[in-house]
Amino acid sequence: MAEDAPENLSPLPKPAETNTISENPPGQEWKHRPPYRIQSLEEFGEIKWRGSCHCGQVTYQLKRERPLNAKFCHCRGCQVMHGAPFQWCAIFPKIAISFTRGSEGLSFYSSTQKSRDYTLPCKVSCSFCRTPIMDEGRNVCLLFPELIDFGGNEEEQKERRRIFEVSCHIFYSRRMVEIMDGKPKWSGLDNSSELLDDHGNKVET
Numbered sequence: 001m002a003e004d005a006p007e008n009l010s011p012l013p014k015p016a017e018t019n020t021i022s023e024n025p026p027g028q029e030w031k032h033r034p035p036y037r038i039q040s041l042e043e044f045g046e047i048k049w050r051g052s053c054h055c056g057q058v059t060y061q062l063k064r065e066r067p068l069n070a071k072f073c074h075c076r077g078c079q080v081m082h083g084a085p086f087q088w089c090a091i092f093p094k095i096a097i098s099f100t101r102g103s104e105g106l107s108f109y110s111s112t113q114k115s116r117d118y119t120l121p122c123k124v125s126c127s128f129c130r131t132p133i134m135d136e137g138r139n140v141c142l143l144f145p146e147l148i149d150f151g152g153n154e155e156e157q158k159e160r161r162r163i164f165e166v167s168c169h170i171f172y173s174r175r176m177v178e179i180m181d182g183k184p185k186w187s188g189l190d191n192s193s194e195l196l197d198d199h200g201n202k203v204e205t
């Protein structure tokens with residue numbers, strides 16, 4: 001049956017396949033995939049949240065209300081690159097995110113390669129005001145919820161922020177401040193390092 005054909009089996013003979021003119025210049029395909037593919041509102045779906053950088057040149061929409069997970073990261077990289085004691089991230093699938101102007105106005109930085117070329121994983125920021133926007137991984141984006149417009153009055157904002165409440169702290173061994181919230185604290189990555197208490201003492205399990 002045709003359905004059983006391997007995915008890479010081209011219906012065209014080799015020369016035809018290689019003569020096909022690609023719509024996108026090589027290495028630029030990512031600009032036409034979520035979260036950078038520019039979509040109409042009908043195509044994207046109902047917007048649950050909107051976020052924007054400090055200068056307002058970068059804006060994005062989310063069509064999913066709840067993140068897959070949210071964490072505070074106390075690693076050295078986050079401290080330096082955010083100029084903050086720790087970083088708050090909310091994890092969303094790429095398809096749930098849409099940047100209004102696509103990749104325009106965005107700058108990329110690979111902390112592993114120390115390069116500004118677009119290679120995953122990378123840090124994404126506004127090219128103009130330099131607001132950190134997210135960490136892009138291979139399948140998900142780690143958005144910084146501070147950019148999201150929670151709207152409403154103080155009480156409503158508090159309620160909405162609760163949706164982005166963190167499940168744990170990671171790299172707590174590198175902390176600059178201690179957080180007395182009683183949440184699980186991992187010395188390194190979650191589920192693959194030691195559990196610590198609020199003061200950084202190893203939890204006997």
Ligand SMILES: [Zn+2]
Pocket residue numbers: 053054055056057058126127128129130131
């Ligand atoms: Zn900006």
Ligand SMILES: [Zn+2]
Pocket residue numbers: 073074075076077078079087171
């Ligand atoms: Zn980090």
